[in-house]
Amino acid sequence: MNRGQSFLLLLIAAVAVLSLLIVFPFIEYVIAAVILAYVLFPFHEFLAERLEPLAEGHGPITGRAVEMASAVTLILGSLVAVILPLVYISFVFIEDLTAIATGESDIDVAAIEARVVELTGEEFDIEGWLVTTGDVLLDTLFGGLSGVLTSVLRASLGLVLALFLVYYALMDGPGFVAWLRSMIPLPADVTDDLFEKVDATTRGVVIGHISVALLQAIIAGLGLWAVGIPNVVFWTFVMAILALLPLIGAFLVWGPAAAYLVVIDEVTAGILLAAYGLAVVSMVDNYARPIVIDQQAHLNPGVILVGVFGGIYSIGYTGLFVGPIVIGVLAATLETFREDYDAI
Incomplete structure (x- = not known):
């Protein structure tokens, strides 16, 4: 190995480490985008084949435009069927967890405590246990109440990033796989x-x-x-x-x-x-x-x-x-x- 090859390998390693450090804060969203694109790609090919005959006879509409229409359609479908329900459930979860941690939940604690006394003969501080559990979960998942807003902002940025990555993966995935094949010795x-x-x-x-x-x-x-x-x-x-x-x-x-x-x-x-x-x-x-x-x-x-x-x-x-x-x-x-x- 000559000096030029050694330099290129060191440069590749250094840039790869820097790239990993840049991507790492959103690595879960990148992985989720890759997985979603992998699941959607067969549907993308199927839909593009069905849309292609509809585009024939329309001069300005190219095969690339058909692929774009297919990718956007699938992303919008995934947004409605998967992502928005996930966002809603996450919002409800955070809202309920915050209410529990602050002792403002709608849970009928008195009825539960009375039932526990009736069944066991022992008093149990359900409300205190719920507040403690809510605080622990908030600290573990979001870094406390103050970290909820930061987590929501990060999740929003990650979601936008994931949607763009899914689009480009659907559009250029085969090209990337072909390039990867060519790089394997x-x-x-x-x-x-x-x-x-x-x-x-x-x-x-x-x-x-x-x-x-x-x-x-x-x-x-x-x-x-x-x-x-x-x-x-x-x-x-x-x-x-x-x-x-x-x-x-x-x-x-x-x-x-x-x-x-x-x-x-x-x-x-x-x-x-x-x-x-x-x-x-x-x-x-x-x-x-x-x-x-x-x-x-x-x-x-x-x-x-x-x-x-x-x-x-x-x-x-x-x-x-x-x-x-x-x-x-x-x-x-x-x-x-x-x-x-x-x-x-």
Whole structure:
């Protein structure tokens, strides 16, 4: 390696580190944009093919314009179907959490405390516990009440950034993949094999997580509806988001709901909901998630679980996708090396 090559490698490393430092504050939004673009891209191709005949005969309308129309349509659809509901739920969550932390929630604390005394014979300061819990959650998630505004501003900037990234990923994704292929110093057949394995792993992890979360949320929502919990559609959507977290996701809704029913003297309904959650909803998570992801990504369920929790711990919520994908890419690379070079 001559002096010029050494200089270029050092320059690449330095610029890569600086780029990472610049992107890191919004890394979750960048990853979320990449994942959303990956999910939307097949629909983008399908929609662009359907729009192309409509553009024929209109001279100024080019293929690029058709792709732009398709990308914008899908982004607007995602905004309405996914992002706006997420923003609404986040707003309601922050509002309720702030009310709890300041002792101004609408929870009938007196009735709950009276019920606890009746059931256990012990007095329990529910209001104090709620305020303490609200303060801890606010400090952990947002850095306290003063950090809520900063978090909202950062989330708004991140959301705008993610939408633009999704647009450019849909428009120029194939070109980037082609450039990436050209940069990999491997024979074409080995590169194709590696990309196929990585694509299968990514598809399995992303689609597996989303499909299982939706299935679990719908099943849990039916249980909430059957026992008369109000706002079932809202709570089902919340569970669809929480169910992306394995093991504990949807339980954060149906568990407290079952306890609430017991507290308000609907003991039978509460017990039935708890039994339904343990016997049906939890089983969907424990069995369907590993089966669905393993069939697509060919990863052991234990490896998937480690990847999910490790990813969440390392980079946040989007890590539940990134962790298993990274481990899957490692497995795909080792498998490609074994198959194409017969060195293992």
